[in-house]
Amino acid sequence: MEEKVLIFGHKNPDTDSICSSIVREILDKKNGWNNTIATRLGKINKETQYVLDYLQIPAPKLIEKVEENQEVILIDHNEFNQSVEGIENAKILLVVDHHRIANFTTKEPLYYTAKPYGCTSTILYEEFKNSGHKIEKKEAILMASSIISDTLLLKSPTTTKHDIQALEELEKIARIDIKEYGLEMLKAGTNLDDFSEEELISLDAKTLQKENAKFVIAQVNTVSIEEVLKRQESIEKAISKKIQEEKLDVFVFAITDILNSNSEIIVLGDKKESIEKAFGKKLENNRMFLEGVVSRKKQLLPVIDKNI
Amino acid sequence: MEEKVLIFGHKNPDTDSICSSIVREILDKKNGWNNTIATRLGKINKETQYVLDYLQIPAPKLIEKVEENQEVILIDHNEFNQSVEGIENAKILLVVDHHRIANFTTKEPLYYTAKPYGCTSTILYEEFKNSGHKIEKKEAILMASSIISDTLLLKSPTTTKHDIQALEELEKIARIDIKEYGLEMLKAGTNLDDFSEEELISLDAKTLQKENAKFVIAQVNTVSIEEVLKRQESIEKAISKKIQEEKLDVFVFAITDILNSNSEIIVLGDKKESIEKAFGKKLENNRMFLEGVVSRKKQLLPVIDKNI
Numbered sequence: 062m063e064e065k066v067l068i069f070g071h072k073n074p075d076t077d078s079i080c081s082s083i084v085r086e087i088l089d090k091k092n093g094w095n096n097t098i099a100t101r102l103g104k105i106n107k108e109t110q111y112v113l114d115y116l117q118i119p120a121p122k123l124i125e126k127v128e129e130n131q132e133v134i135l136i137d138h139n140e141f142n143q144s145v146e147g148i149e150n151a152k153i154l155l156v157v158d159h160h161r162i163a164n165f166t167t168k169e170p171l172y173y174t175a176k177p178y179g180c181t182s183t184i185l186y187e188e189f190k191n192s193g194h195k196i197e198k199k200e201a202i203l204m205a206s207s208i209i210s211d212t213l214l215l216k217s218p219t220t221t222k223h224d225i226q227a228l229e230e231l232e233k234i235a236r237i238d239i240k241e242y243g244l245e246m247l248k249a250g251t252n253l254d255d256f257s258e259e260e261l262i263s264l265d266a267k268t269l270q271k272e273n274a275k276f277v278i279a280q281v282n283t284v285s286i287e288e289v290l291k292r293q294e295s296i297e298k299a300i301s302k303k304i305q306e307e308k309l310d311v312f313v314f315a316i317t318d319i320l321n322s323n324s325e326i327i328v329l330g331d332k333k334e335s336i337e338k339a340f341g342k343k344l345e346n347n348r349m350f351l352e353g354v355v356s357r358k359k360q361l362l363p364v365i366d367k368n369i
Numbered sequence: 370m371e372e373k374v375l376i377f378g379h380k381n382p383d384t385d386s387i388c389s390s391i392v393r394e395i396l397d398k399k400n401g402w403n404n405t406i407a408t409r410l411g412k413i414n415k416e417t418q419y420v421l422d423y424l425q426i427p428a429p430k431l432i433e434k435v436e437e438n439q440e441v442i443l444i445d446h447n448e449f450n451q452s453v454e455g456i457e458n459a460k461i462l463l464v465v466d467h468h469r470i471a472n473f474t475t476k477e478p479l480y481y482t483a484k485p486y487g488c489t490s491t492i493l494y495e496e497f498k499n500s501g502h503k504i505e506k507k508e509a510i511l512m513a514s515s516i517i518s519d520t521l522l523l524k525s526p527t528t529t530k531h532d533i534q535a536l537e538e539l540e541k542i543a544r545i546d547i548k549e550y551g552l553e554m555l556k557a558g559t560n561l562d563d564f565s566e567e568e569l570i571s572l573d574a575k576t577l578q579k580e581n582a583k584f585v586i587a588q589v590n591t592v593s594i595e596e597v598l599k600r601q602e603s604i605e606k607a608i609s610k611k612i613q614e615e616k617l618d619v620f621v622f623a624i625t626d627i628l629n630s631n632s633e634i635i636v637l638g639d640k641k642e643s644i645e646k647a648f649g650k651k652l653e654n655n656r657m658f659l660e661g662v663v664s665r666k667k668q669l670l671p672v673i674d675k676n677i
Contacts, residue, residue, distance in 0.1 A: 159478055160478055161474075161475045161476055161477055161478050161479070162470070162473060162474060162475050162479070162481065163474040163475065164474075165470060165473075165474075166469075166470060166471040166472075166473075167469045167470050167471065168469060168671060168674070169469055169485070169671070170467055170468055170469050170483065170484075170485035170486075170666075171469070171470070171483060171485055172483060172484050172485065173470065173481050173482070173483035174481070174482060174483075175478065175479060175480060175481035175482075176478075176480055177477070177478035177479055177480065178478075191499050358478070363476060363477070366476065
């Protein structure tokens with residue numbers, strides 16, 4: 062492995078992190094850069110598994126940490142606390158991302174491509190176009206899956222015209238009904254029955270470290286918030302344990318209804334009043350309903366970050 | 370001014386910071402983005418003045434600080450301590466840079482284009498190519514001047530094949546003898562007679578803040594190191610004053626012979642032994658000759674940073 066350049070998305074990988082890593086490797090090969098390899102920092106979620114099964118391709122290799130000076134490419138993230146163990150001493154050659162930049166530093170100049178789009182794959186789609194390489198059906202479905210996942214079929218407020226245009230063109234190349242495929246994919250991702258509460262709260266969790274506060278915003282997608290709330294008591298136990306173990310000031314667990322575009326959040330921790338302040342609403346039974354809220358990046362994180 | 374998006378390079382602007390800012394504004398206009406404007410964070414140096422006079426274009430407007438939420442575009446830098454006062458609360462829309470990323474953070478996603486090239490203008494040259502816009506003679510000379518300045522006519526070890534290729538093609542568009550023009554431009558920049566010692570040590574100075582050390586690496590280019598060293602005593606006085614005022618641990622003043630590609634450094638400050646350690650050489654009379662060293666970014670900064 063050591064001589065390969067490792068490509069990976071963030072911890073608790075979502076569909077964009079996995080599919081964009083695979084696409085990046087394909088694009089690198091087309092550009093004649095043959096020693097890069099897609100890897101991953103965690104378990105494949107059910108939504109992503111649906112994509113891999115659909116395309117009959119294997120999951121990228123799991124990695125747990127990197128050695129000093131390991132050459133790496135970061136996809137769909139830049140913050141070190143969302144990245145692999147050892148990232149501080151790795152050699153970051155390239156970042157492709159659509160998030161804010163924070164907790165990120167390098168010793169050397171590097172390639173960094175960020176665009177404020179809804180999805181990393183939309184940036185890769187534009188790189189394909191600029192490079193003049195033809196997009197094959199497989200790549201088209203991989204990138205389309207990322208866009209569908211990150212934008213909830215273009216319904217999330219993070220959606221930009223670039224994502225819409227990319228998905229339109231990718232649908233033509235893929236020659237499948239993207240809406241039908243996308244709904245199946247999203248539904249596959251919302252089957253939460255097999256997960257323990259510990260797993261539920263860490264499936265897609267982002268830890269954020271501020272000067273005077275450490276907090277987590279975790280999110281699950283569902284087609285029925287009610288269904289998930291049946292497990293509220295056990296979920297709260299798991300969250301409380303996590304808060305203690307990681308010395309968190311607050312833990313926000315967002316249950317997002319992807320069909321109706323709303324979220325219910327469960328909030329625990331010493332600083333839970335700051336969440337009430339953030340959204341101008343009282344928690345009842347540790348819960349709060351947020352109408353129209355589906356995006357952690359755009360609707361939860363900035364509001365919480367400002368008030369904590 | 371307020372409704373304009375301000376484009377600027379780093380403090381103590383060099384030719385790349387000024388010319389790339391002007392080129393960025395031109396490129397924005399060609400892309401239909403009409404409300405961006407090139408500005409600058411400091412005095413125009415003599416080398417850059419040579420370029421502006423040659424092209425008969427005025428210097429960008431000087432700005433001292435920015436208001437909260439001012440929209441800005443950072444050129445040729447990203448570290449906040451090299452940027453404008455108030456940058457922490459500005460809204461950074463875009464960065465185009467060729468340096469390492471450090472001391473940089475945003476609240477929102479943004480456009481960020483970094484490439485490990487010798488010069489920011491080489492990145493802009495590639496953006497011109499990708500966008501399909503024609504490069505006019507004026508833009509060609511502006512970008513060529515940046516490349517000549519940052520790479521010392523392609524002789525600096527920071528030079529990449531991308532810079533070489535860009536300069537070659539820009540020479541064709543500019544229809545001037547680039548070597549002749551470049552030597553005149555570099556020589557214009559090395560006339561240091563008019564500068565006080567205080568000015569000399571801050572003409573092109575970068576402040577770096579580490580957890581346990583704050584240091585400055587300043588650089589002047591010359592065609593005669595001897596000539597500059599005649600003023601060593603007064604230069605040291607100016608440096609000592611600076612160290613006191615800014616509570617610096619070490620100040621490195623590099624006098625770089627651009628014709629023969631060597632540097633003499635003058636070093637003062639409590640941590641000056643760490644500079645001796647860094648280069649495995651003793652200071653004599655506070656000085657050290659560094660053969661083949663011309664690049665702060667590639668040959669001074671990383672070595673010093675590792676040993677301080």
